[in-house]
Amino acid sequence: MVELIDILLPAFVAGLLVLSTHVPLGYQVLKRGIIFIDLAIAQIAGLGAVVVQTTDIGHHLPGANYIVAALFALSGAGIIALFERFAKQQLEALIGCLYVLSATGAFLLLANDPHGGDLLKQVLSGQILWVTFSDLYLHMALYAGIVALMVFKPVLLSGKWFYFIFAIAITSSVQMVGVFLVFSTLIIPALATVKLARFKTRFAYLIGVLAYLIGLIASATWDLPSGSAIVWSLAMVAIIVTLLMHKFSIIKT
Template sequence: MLDLDLLPILIPAFVAGLLVLSTHVVLGRQVLKRGIIFIDLAIAQVAALGAIVSHMDHSIEELPFSHVWMPALFALVGAGFIAWLSKRFADELEAIIGCFYVLSAVAAMLLLSNDPHGAELLKQLMSGQILWVNWSQLVLPAIVSAAILALIVMKPQVLDGAGFYFLFAIVITLSVELIGVYLVFSTLILPALALNKYQGKGLLALAYVVGFVGYIAGLILSATYDLPSGAAIVAALAMSAILMRVFLSMKASKTASSLSN
């Protein structure tokens, strides 16, 4: 049974999840549309690499907000590189992005190989520490998420051009800081994949439902059974996406059967 004393921890974590979902559901659909599934992993890993470089260089680490602007700088450079690649190697883009991710991950491992706290830092960046998010950490992501959503609403064409990659880099940088690389990837892809074949109304709303259910179920499972929060939420998101896809498939079959009769 859920311990109500954990609510002061769970509520900020859930709000962090909602903030991430607010932008990732929209961007995830664009990722599937472009067929560049690995871009979120690649950019998230590059942002994590920036955080590691900041950690390794104490002169950078001591600068104000280096934990934000250093990963953002790496992510923006990575996004610019992928945007350049998309115009010149479109037919091989997904494979190159996959290689880009692997090279970034290897670079992170090499940089931390002699750091006594390297394994812990790498685990934190990959799996995230969503349960330890506090309200002050949510201020900047909330402002940036609201600004990006407003831009998308006012100028939806921004998602079709190269500007998509730079918006993506900014969003991913903030998300990795809050929830880690694995959960960033799952939040982008699973709600979008759940609705990928759906042609009816309320597509975005249903995608948000998938994410909402996944986050709240994952956090409750994590708190109740003392499970790693990131892994529990990823598993819950996957189950939520599968159930939504099965439900919509059954609904479509039922509708088709009714029409044929």
Template sequence: MTLGTLDLTIILPAFLAGLLVLATHIPLGAQVLKRGIVFIDLAIAQIAALGVIVAGSGDLDPQGWAVQVAAGIAALLGALLLTWTEKRWPDVQEAQIGVMFILAATGGLLLVAHNPHGGEHLQDLLAGQILWVRYQQLLAPLLGTVLIGAVLYFFNERLSRLGFYLIFALAVTASVQLVGVYLVFTSLIVPSLAVRHYADGKRLPLAYAVGAGGYLAGLVLSTLLDLPSGALIVWCLTALAILVYAAGPKPQAQRQAH
């Protein structure tokens, strides 16, 4: 396939799905870095994926509301558990997040062990099937994005730990089934890493530009080269983030400016 024969009807809904994910994940990712709980997104995303696997074992429609609810409940329970562990053992919270991720990941492996299509389903949840997203799948994530975006806009600095974890869980629940666990982590962390030394007023616009550029480049290249979209978007987004970081102010210069 060449650029002249590129099918925009496939790429556009996938790109819109990426923008929906970025809309909430970039501000949440900045908070994750600020709070020093980088791997919380992987843990909660994996827990949400586990909820999808559990619901799927009951022969439910993978795109149905029942699966969405199951993923949401699983993610919310994970968020509540992380809130409790942070209060109980705050000095090892990052380690506890890692343990939760491993338990959720291996729990998913055990649940699909006897399913002939289990490996394929697990791969879809990890790497995602963003290139095959259709417009009708974007309605629920759009509503969730508007709600979460409003909460972050009006209450961002006033969110308690529990409030942050719950909002985070809801955001991750919707995005895992759209783009997969790998892209959830990348969308949250990589743009914020790229712009962390820029001036405050430039960080958010640049982070969105990095995210949108990475998604668009990855989708176009995956279509042209017939490569897995999710994996290629991760690499494109990361490469663009490295360029933006390299072109930005250095940490020492930033400290001297202050």
């Protein structure tokens, strides 16, 4: 039992860190109507990680995995910001194209790598169950800065800086939990609560906390892929909470 807690506790803290930024960012994504930006930016960051693994950059640059992934994500954010300015009507389609190009780019880079399948699985599904507290210190500092910006300078989320804040947060999250869980954490709690008249952020965090807890316990108990288990937990908890909110008539009509 103690050993199980030692495994689950840092993973749960990692989930709380991701939730701390992704819930408010998820509302911004829904407000802007750019649902697939998180998938695109996350996949672009993942492509950066693949580039590090398939080249010798990591031997020459300390922290190369995060730095290169962040540079790729920031570049993607800059491109999307340009799309919004010059091709707003086609924005969602162009974001989808970026996602496909980055995903297939990773496949091409890993085509002749015997461990390519494992790396792709790690980028997409993550390894949250094997995160340790020593892995989290840098992410804690980074998320603390992002949350501080959201609290004290919320206007930044309404302008072009949103894309760059988003890219930095996504890069950190992909390192911990993978592309699928990044998308689900951003969209599912926000989508389930966006029509609430009051306390929508609190309910969104509640959905996320319960889902991460249930998913991690299920993953450790039945030896399931942790990222996939949490994604399904997010969906099921969100459905249950939404039904309860309808039952008690606390959703705006």
